Amino acid sequence: MENMAGTVAVENNADNSIRILVATDNHLGYVEKDAVRGEDSFTTFEEILELAVSENVDMILLGGDLFHDSVPSQYALYKCFESLRRYTFGDKSVSLKILSDQSLSFHSALNQSVNYEDPNLNISIPVFSIHGNHHDPSGFGRLSSLDLLSTTGLINYFGRWTDFSRVEINPILIRKGETKLALYGLSHIPDAQLVRMLEKSEINFNNDHLSGEEYRLMVVHQNRVDRGGRKNKLHLNEDDAAERVFNFAINRVEALIERAKGLLTGHPKQPTIPLIRLRLRYTDETHMFNTIRFGHLFGTRVANVADVVRFTRLTENHTANAGRASLESAMELDDLPLEDLLDRYIEDIPLTLFHSKVLKEVTVRMVKHSDGHAADQIFKYYSDKAVDHLMQTMPSLDNIQDEIENFRRRYKSDDFLNALNSLGTKTRAKRPAVNRSTVPNDAKTTSGGKPPSRGGQAVTKRLKVSIKDSQ
Numbered sequence: 001m002e003n004m005a006g007t008v009a010v011e012n013n014a015d016n017s018i019r020i021l022v023a024t025d026n027h028l029g030y031v032e033k034d035a036v037r038g039e040d041s042f043t044t045f046e047e048i049l050e051l052a053v054s055e056n057v058d059m060i061l062l063g064g065d066l067f068h069d070s071v072p073s074q075y076a077l078y079k080c081f082e083s084l085r086r087y088t089f090g091d092k093s094v095s096l097k098i099l100s101d102q103s104l105s106f107h108s109a110l111n112q113s114v115n116y117e118d119p120n121l122n123i124s125i126p127v128f129s130i131h132g133n134h135h136d137p138s139g140f141g142r143l144s145s146l147d148l149l150s151t152t153g154l155i156n157y158f159g160r161w162t163d164f165s166r167v168e169i170n171p172i173l174i175r176k177g178e179t180k181l182a183l184y185g186l187s188h189i190p191d192a193q194l195v196r197m198l199e200k201s202e203i204n205f206n207n208d209h210l211s212g213e214e215y216r217l218m219v220v221h222q223n224r225v226d227r228g229g230r231k232n233k234l235h236l237n238e239d240d241a242a243e244r245v246f247n248f249a250i251n252r253v254e255a256l257i258e259r260a261k262g263l264l265t266g267h268p269k270q271p272t273i274p275l276i277r278l279r280l281r282y283t284d285e286t287h288m289f290n291t292i293r294f295g296h297l298f299g300t301r302v303a304n305v306a307d308v309v310r311f312t313r314l315t316e317n318h319t320a321n322a323g324r325a326s327l328e329s330a331m332e333l334d335d336l337p338l339e340d341l342l343d344r345y346i347e348d349i350p351l352t353l354f355h356s357k358v359l360k361e362v363t364v365r366m367v368k369h370s371d372g373h374a375a376d377q378i379f380k381y382y383s384d385k386a387v388d389h390l391m392q393t394m395p396s397l398d399n400i401q402d403e404i405e406n407f408r409r410r411y412k413s414d415d416f417l418n419a420l421n422s423l424g425t426k427t428r429a430k431r432p433a434v435n436r437s438t439v440p441n442d443a444k445t446t447s448g449g450k451p452p453s454r455g456g457q458a459v460t461k462r463l464k465v466s467i468k469d470s471q
Helices: 040-054 074-088 145-151 191-199 238-261 291-296 318-331 338-346 356-368 374-393 397-410 413-422
Strands: 020-023 059-062 127-129 167-169 172-176 179-186 203-205 215-220 276-282 309-313 459-464
Touching: 020 040, 040 059, 040 074, 074 145, 167 179, 191 203, 238 276, 238 291, 291 309, 356 374, 374 397
Parallel strands: 020 059, 059 127, 167 203, 179 215, 276 309, 276 459
Antiparallel strands: 172 179
């Protein structure tokens, strides 16, 4: 075996061999609520760690997507923390020596160094990991679930990037005995953005401190090839359709960004980064794509990375169309509180079992307070109560609907709201007052006057997307 410099590697023995267990795409928490498959991801991860212990490895290298969701559930975090504590902590000494400047590779860590050098921790098998596309840093503070693991000292999180203006990759130089390893890490970057960065030479590998005697190993988390069909397509398959919608949206947003540049007035207080909103109406869910990742393709070129694209569904059902029309008209008002938006949506769609007041409260808790259990708990409570009522009254099949109406009249919405509070869900926060000022589209800025809105006005474009198979 030869290293990158072409020299013969040192003799394969325990003192000079770095034993690495590589695992990737563990997707902890995948279908965790499934009664049959819910524990599969956690069991597999534990088996991987058991293998690391039995094979006496020097380190574990994770290639990304440790969790399935960008915000894992408490149970998924607990199972991950528990397994790492059980199998990677212990009295066995770590034989790996870090020779490079650790602050360049672990700048987001608490001590900016590997966890096994922390005197407060007792690490026996260090875990090194980059992040994948399922848990890339997002939201306020640009945090990933791996940041939590790094802060607690469970893993060594490297290859982390949030500023894509220029990426400087500094390898971690590891030595064991006479063997040296240069470990490079590049966590997930949206594919289109990574291609642009490579074309513009915005990714640099800093090899200045390497001697040329090192083995070089790089960990990346990207798509290898585009999925697709024939070059001469007789019809559109699902992947082709989604790709065409995606590329279509990119071209439209690029055009809107250019259009927004013409709205700049030069006022010193006018933001130079535009708000871009693109509405896509669909009939087939397979044509949709992840809007958050799409927004990140434009990085600092748009102000609203998280909601550049908004999907709305087209349906032939008259009742659904009525509700959709109410919802879309309500969404035209940026300042409309969520509660009022729900009122406008629900008023045109009569509910059979649930009270609209309760449904609105559950939605607010899920959206505003990230209470993912509110719906499960109150829906189960509703169904249990309704079944008990029907079992007591035992109506005929023809009278079930009438008896459900009696059930709704018997139990008031306040009864279910009180039950919702007692089920341990999060309390509702007081809605802050909204006070936004807007500038008319034809407003002109004069010296000393009010600055124009972002880009003069938010650039909005509505597009109807309808993709049909062509024979």
